[in-house]
Amino acid sequence: MNTRVDVTQRRNGTVVLVGIALLLVALAGRIVHINWTLHEKLTGIADRQQSGSTIIPHRRGLIFDARGRMVAGSRLVPDVFVDPLLVGDVDALAQDLGARLNLDPGKLADGIRARAGRRFHVVARGVDEVTAKAVREMRNPAVGLTMRSARTYPLGASMAHVLGFVGRDGVGLEGIESWHNEHLSGRDGRRRTIRDAARRALHGVEGGAVRPVDGGHIVLTIDAEIQAAAERAVENAVAQFEAESGVAVVMSPKTGEVLAMVSWPTYDPNRFGESTPQQRRNRVVTDPTEPGSTFKPFLASGALADGVLSTTELIDCGMGRRYFGRRLVKDVSPHGLMDIKGIITKSSNIGMGIIAERMGDAALYDIMRRFGFGERLGIECPGEASGIVYPLRRWTSMSAASIAMGYEVAVTPIQLAAAFSAIVNDGVYVAPRLVKRLLTSDGTVLEQRNSRPPPRRVIPSDVARYMATELLVSVVANGSGWRAALDDYQVMGKTGTAKLPFADRKGYEPGAYLSLFMGAAPARDPQVVAVVMIRRPNPSIGYYGGQVSGPAVREILRETLAYLGVPPDGTVAMTAAYRSRPGL
Amino acid sequence: MDSSLGGILSPRAIRDDGASMRLTRTIGLAATLMLIAVGLVFLRAEQTRLAKATLALESEWVHLRGERWALQAQVARLRTPAQTRGRMAIFGVALDPPRPASPRTPLSRLALVP
Numbered sequence: 001m002n003t004r005v006d007v008t009q010r011r012n013g014t015v016v017l018v019g020i021a022l023l024l025v026a027l028a029g030r031i032v033h034i035n036w037t038l039h040e041k042l043t044g045i046a047d048r049q050q051s052g053s054t055i056i057p058h059r060r061g062l063i064f065d066a067r068g069r070m071v072a073g074s075r076l077v078p079d080v081f082v083d084p085l086l087v088g089d090v091d092a093l094a095q096d097l098g099a100r101l102n103l104d105p106g107k108l109a110d111g112i113r114a115r116a117g118r119r120f121h122v123v124a125r126g127v128d129e130v131t132a133k134a135v136r137e138m139r140n141p142a143v144g145l146t147m148r149s150a151r152t153y154p155l156g157a158s159m160a161h162v163l164g165f166v167g168r169d170g171v172g173l174e175g176i177e178s179w180h181n182e183h184l185s186g187r188d189g190r191r192r193t194i195r196d197a198a199r200r201a202l203h204g205v206e207g208g209a210v211r212p213v214d215g216g217h218i219v220l221t222i223d224a225e226i227q228a229a230a231e232r233a234v235e236n237a238v239a240q241f242e243a244e245s246g247v248a249v250v251m252s253p254k255t256g257e258v259l260a261m262v263s264w265p266t267y268d269p270n271r272f273g274e275s276t277p278q279q280r281r282n283r284v285v286t287d288p289t290e291p292g293s294t295f296k297p298f299l300a301s302g303a304l305a306d307g308v309l310s311t312t313e314l315i316d317c318g319m320g321r322r323y324f325g326r327r328l329v330k331d332v333s334p335h336g337l338m339d340i341k342g343i344i345t346k347s348s349n350i351g352m353g354i355i356a357e358r359m360g361d362a363a364l365y366d367i368m369r370r371f372g373f374g375e376r377l378g379i380e381c382p383g384e385a386s387g388i389v390y391p392l393r394r395w396t397s398m399s400a401a402s403i404a405m406g407y408e409v410a411v412t413p414i415q416l417a418a419a420f421s422a423i424v425n426d427g428v429y430v431a432p433r434l435v436k437r438l439l440t441s442d443g444t445v446l447e448q449r450n451s452r453p454p455p456r457r458v459i460p461s462d463v464a465r466y467m468a469t470e471l472l473v474s475v476v477a478n479g480s481g482w483r484a485a486l487d488d489y490q491v492m493g494k495t496g497t498a499k500l501p502f503a504d505r506k507g508y509e510p511g512a513y514l515s516l517f518m519g520a521a522p523a524r525d526p527q528v529v530a531v532v533m534i535r536r537p538n539p540s541i542g543y544y545g546g547q548v549s550g551p552a553v554r555e556i557l558r559e560t561l562a563y564l565g566v567p568p569d570g571t572v573a574m575t576a577a578y579r580s581r582p583g584l
Numbered sequence: 585m586d587s588s589l590g591g592i593l594s595p596r597a598i599r600d601d602g603a604s605m606r607l608t609r610t611i612g613l614a615a616t617l618m619l620i621a622v623g624l625v626f627l628r629a630e631q632t633r634l635a636k637a638t639l640a641l642e643s644e645w646v647h648l649r650g651e652r653w654a655l656q657a658q659v660a661r662l663r664t665p666a667q668t669r670g671r672m673a674i675f676g677v678a679l680d681p682p683r684p685a686s687p688r689t690p691l692s693r694l695a696l697v698p
Contacts, residue, residue, distance in 0.1 A: 056646055059653065070660035076650030147650065154660035191642060203635030204642075228665035 048119065051205060056189030057149040059441075061215030063163060063176060063184075065224045066259070066436060072163050072177070075152050077126040078145040080135050084116050086142035097123065097143060100134040125168070126150055141197070149188075151177075157268045159227050161282035162220070162261050162381070162434065165269035173272075174280060176218060176434065179380045183438055186215040214441035221257035221436050226250055229559035230260035233552040234532065238264055241515075241537035241548050247283045247413045249432075250556060251529045253421035253520065256430035256451045258379070258414075259528070259560065285379055288387040288410035289533070292498030292545070293347045294516045295406035297467060298419055300340055301427075302367030303355050304463045311466060314339055317350045324353050324401030344471040345479035347495065349405045356404035361395050364403055370458040371419040372429060373411050378452065380434045387411045406498060417531040420518045423472070424492065424526040427464030430455045468492055473523050483550035484519045486558055488568035492526075493519030493553065495545035500536065511539050515548035521557045522569035530556040 034042065063072035080101060087093050090109050098105035101124045108123060115121040125148075127135070132145055151166040153159075164175020172181035192208030193201040234246040250260035263283045267275030281287070303309040320334035329349050335342065343351035356364055368374060374389025388410035390399070402408040411419075414432055422429035431451045438447040459467075472492035475481040480495040496516035499508040515534045520526040532549040542548055661667065 054643075056642070057650075059649070062656075069663050070656060073653060073657045073660060075653045075657055076646075147646065152657045154657055155664050156666075158664070158666070191639070193639060201636075201639055203632050204639050209642075225665050 050194055052193050052195045052201065054191045054193055054201065055146060055148075056191060056210075056212045057147055058186035058188050058212035059149055059214040060151065060166065060170065060186060061184040061217045061439075061441065064217065064219045065159075065222050065227075066220060066257070067223060067225075068219075069224050071153065071155055071159055071220070071222075071224060073152050073154065074149045076147045077150040078132045079122050079148050080124040080127055080132075081120055081122045081144050081146055082112055083119050083142050083144070084112050084121055085119055087112060088142075093140065093142060096138065096140075097135070100138070101127065101131060122146075151269075153269045155224060156270065157266045158231060159222060159224065159261075160266050160269045161263045161280075161284070162222055162227075163269060164382075165272040175282065175381060176220070178382050180218055180435070180438075184215040184218065186441070187213040189213075216441055216446060217439040217443070219436040219439065221252075221255075221259065221434055222261065223259050223563075225563055226556075226560050227260040227262070229563070230262045230530070230556050231264070231266075233555040234262045234264045234534075236555075237532065237534050237548060237552040241534060241541050241543075243515075243534045243538070243548070244536035245283065246532070246534045246552075247287075248530065248532045248552065248556065249284055249413050249417040250560060251417050251421050251432060253425040253526050253529050254430065256418070256421070256432050256455075257436070258417075258432050258434050260556075261414075261434070282381055282383070284413045285381045285384040286412070288385045288412050288415075289514055289535075290407050290409065290498045290501075291411050291416055292406040292496035292514065292516060293349075294416060294420075294494050294496030294518055294545070295409065295411075296344055296347065296352050296404070297423060297472060297494050298371050298373075299352065299356055299359070299364065299367060299404055300344055300471070301423060301459045301463050301467045302363060302370075303359050304340070304466065305367075305459045306359065306363055308358050308363070309340060309355055311340060311470075315343065315351050315354050317343070317348050317354075320350070322350045322353065324357065325397040327398040327401055329353050329401055329405065341471050341474055344494070345474045347475075347480060352404040353401040356400040359400070361392055361400055364400055365389070365392055365395075368403075368409065370429075371422060372431075373409065373415055373419065377414060377418060377431055379414055379432055384414075385412050387415055406496060413531055413533055416516075416518060417529055420494075420520065420531065421529045422458050423464055424468045424520040424529060425464075426461050427457055427459040428455050429458045468520075468526070469523055472520075476519070480544065480546040481517065481519070481550055483546055484517060484554040484557070486521065486554060486561075489521040489557065489561055489566075490523035490569050491519050491521045491554070491557060492523050493517060493550075495550065497543060497545045512536055513539065513543040515543055515545045517545050517549035517553045519550075519553040519557060521561060522566060524569045527564060527566050528557060528560045530560070532556070 057076060059074045062070055062074070065071050082093070082097070090112050091105070094105040094109035094112065097103070098108045103124065111123065112121060124131070135143060135145060149170070153163060162175055164177035165173055166177050167173045170185070172178040172184065177184065189212030190210045192205040194203055194205060195201055230248040230250050234248045237243070238246045246262070246264045248260065248262040249258065251258055261282070261284050263281065265279050267279040272280070304311065314337040317331060317335040317338055320331040322329055331348050331350050335346055335348050335351070338346065338348060338351055340355075342348070343355070368389050374387055376384050376386045390408065399408055418429065418432045431453055433449060433451060435449050437445055437449055440446050469492070472494060473490060475495065476485050476491045476493050481493045484491050484493050494517070498514045498516065500512040500514055501507065502509050513536065515537055516532070518529070518531040520529045530553045532552040534548045534552070537543050537548045
């Protein structure tokens with residue numbers, strides 16, 4: 001009996017032991033399975049649950065004007081995000097969050113459901129502080145705020161076309177922001193953290209921090225005060241003459257620095273999404289137009305430089321009508337015999353046509369190219385147009401006469417300003433530029449920008465001086481540019497009125513004009529050049545360049561010269577001297 | 585490998601020192617192990633506390649950076665020509681800056697300027 005019991009107990013004990021052994025083997029197998037087969041999957045899940053990543057936003061480089069005013073900066077803005085994995089009741093959350101963010105709860109819920117497998121779903125970007133506070137007060141682990149660097153433009157709409165703007169992804173899309181995107185861009189930093197169940201960061205992961213790299217800064221040649229003065233002048237002219245658009249360029253002729261660049265209508269880069277492509281176009285560099293009579297001084301200086309014309313030679317401009325080939329050219333009134341000064345002052349089309357014919361096509365083409373027409377200047381703005389200067393093989397028998405009046409050729413406002421600067425800068429062409437220097441993120445000078453290509457002489461010094469102090473001064477003192485005259489400074493300039501071509505066919509639109517004026521002051525030592533173009537002024541109010549754009553140039557020059565502290569050059573004395581010259 | 589922890593619990597030692605010695609050593613060992621454990625916990629807690637403080641400082645740094653950017657933007661807005669003109673209008677200050685001296689100014693006056 002005892003023996004049987006012993007055997008039974010022993011057998012039972014063996015069974016239990018074998019069972020336990022099998023269980024242990026199974027457990028060991030499971031451990032091996034977990035550690036070998038499921039290791040990566042499980043650690044991945046644990047990592048996603050416990051660790052998180054905090055972005056440390058970088059700062060995009062700042063943009064300063066010529067006097068160190070910040071014209072484009074960065075600020076931190078909160079984005080609201082949802083962690084769909086931690087959301088219990090999607091509809092309840094969407095209801096609560098939607099009310100705080102002023103969003104449609106239905107769409108919010110759909111968005112969260114569509115990203116059910118993810119941990120990060122941004123539901124609102126760049127919210128204000130009040131909204132951010134309301135979100136924080138939810139104290140919901142599934143909802144959080146993440147900071148992001150966003151662009152801000154303190155000047156608002158001023159300088160918008162120069163600066164451009166930055167897209168939501170932090171990439172510059174227009175203007176300097178686009179052209180120098182690489183220099184301005186930085187890199188976000190990152191910190192890996194271990195989080196608790198409520199997604200609160202407990203501590204950082206060893207070696208899991210990457211410092212942010214801030215972008216480099218840019219100093220522009222533009223001066224915000226001069227820019228504002230030019231914007232006021234253009235805006236007033238456009239409003240007064242009920243025009244479609246207007247542009248202005250203000251330059252330093254000696255250095256090529258662009259002091260102001262205005263394109264109207266404009267937009268606010270802080271809210272670029274509300275603007276139209278028309279508003280965003282920087283017409284100063286993208287829109288070539290026929291320059292009309294403003295082109296005459298360049299050809300005249302070429303004729304004087306080539307010796308095909310003397311300053312005293314009289315040219316018969318006839319009775320105000322003359323055929324050049326098959327083309328009939330008219331003057332506003334009959335001028336008879338005139339020297340070059342008279343031709344420029346009265347803006348005689350016939351006189352310039354005769355001079356252009358005498359120069360010949362090759363010399364005309366050459367002087368245009370020397371002044372930089374027909375090629376991109378390399379100004380740091382996207383979309384710069386080269387303008388139109390046809391190659392000689394495309395010229396007809398009427399081309400010289402047309403070009404003499406500023407037709408059959410198209411120039412951008414910046415090209416016109418740069419070429420005019422060359423005349424008033426003693427015949428030396430200095431390429432215009434927008435950037436003064438590039439700085440690193442800590443403010444060290446990385447690159448000092450100079451004129452590129454280097455300054456070059458385009459006309460002899462004596463010709464340039466004669467053009468500036470005799471011809472161009474007389475346009476303002478005695479000619480069509482009188483509205484640009486200032487009391488304290490001798491202004492020189494040239495008016496132009498060009499017909500506008502049809503957009504979709506050949507020919508010119510009746511009653512559609514471009515009113516131009518380019519001016520510089522003070523005549524003794526020009527410090528500032530200003531070019532204003534007003535497009536499609538209401539002809540019943542006025543459309544001549546001197547009438548529409550002349551006053552705008554005067555206002556720009558007056559404010560700029562005073563702002564720069566340029567001493568007056570004694571206008572009255574010079575005008576009197578000019579008027580006392582024989583032959584006038 | 586010696587499973588008697590360096591001979592402390594070896595049968596010979598227990599036999600040699602008797603029961604009281606065995607108890608003392610056991611308590612000593614337990615205390616040592618406990619101290620080590622507490623030390624480790626303390627070190628781990630301190631590490632976590634410092635890591636969290638570092639994280640808080642980093643967060644504060646980011647916040648202060650943001651504050652600085654916001655203030656810079658605010659200063660820039662206050663310095664805009666439009667704001668300047670607005671304030672000048674409010675205070676009734678003339679908009680035109682002082683007129684610079686003309687080159688025709690007598691030399692005697694210009695000579696005062698170094």
